[in-house]
Amino acid sequence: MAIKSFQGARKPQQKAMEQLPFRVCDFMSRDLITFRTDQKIVEVVEILIKHNISGGPVVNENNELVGIISEGDCLKQISESRYYNMPIDNDTVEQRMMKNVDTLDGNMNVFDAANVFLESKHRRFPILEDGKLVGQISQRDVLKAALEMKGQNWNSTVK
Numbered sequence: 001m002a003i004k005s006f007q008g009a010r011k012p013q014q015k016a017m018e019q020l021p022f023r024v025c026d027f028m029s030r031d032l033i034t035f036r037t038d039q040k041i042v043e044v045v046e047i048l049i050k051h052n053i054s055g056g057p058v059v060n061e062n063n064e065l066v067g068i069i070s071e072g073d074c075l076k077q078i079s080e081s082r083y084y085n086m087p088i089d090n091d092t093v094e095q096r097m098m099k100n101v102d103t104l105d106g107n108m109n110v111f112d113a114a115n116v117f118l119e120s121k122h123r124r125f126p127i128l129e130d131g132k133l134v135g136q137i138s139q140r141d142v143l144k145a146a147l148e149m150k151g152q153n154w155n156s157t158v159k
Contacts, residue, residue, distance in 0.1 A: 024113050025106035027145045028127050028135035034059045035069050037094035041077045044069055044093060054123060056136075058097050063132045067097035068124075103128050104137060110145045113137060 033051055035044055035058045048054065048071060055070030073096040104113055104125040116125070117139050127135040 022110045022145055022149065023106065024104055024108045024110050024127060024137050025135065027110050027141045028106065028137040029141065030135045032057060032133070032136055034133070035093050035097075036060075037066060037092065037097070039093045041074055041091045041093065041096060045074050045078075048074070057101075057126045057133055058093055059133055065101060065103070065126050065128060065133045067093070067099045068101050068126070069093050069097045070123075073097060101126060106135065110137075110142055114142045114146075117142065 033047060033053060033056050035047075035056055037058060037060070048056075055068060055073075057065055058067040058069055060066050077091045077096050102120065102122065102125060104116065104127060106127045106129065113125070116122075124136050124138045126133055127137060
């Protein structure tokens, strides 16, 4: 008696897909809008709105990361200015930015990075090379990577 399999023909795995590491650096944004510590919060708000972004890295003159400024940081300043009846244009980025910034390794697997996003609740992570800012990965970038892969094989050869 012959045993028949009810499993249909399997689609052969694509060799090209196995070779793609799907690293953070392959999907990160490199053309970033950055901020300086001496910029006024009002200017930051204008830039955030103009470019439809929710925050960005703060760098020094050597392009070294010194912080992150976000919409939330700006909202806090606006709220406190109103509460204390203070002018909104006095605060600078340095006074409001988050200084302890988590970063990711550009060689990290992008789907491992997705887990870091879920655990940390961050919306973006800067990427550094030799202490210099080279890019930023966002939750949206990870979603783009997932679409590019189209869910055929969620494993990667790079850890």
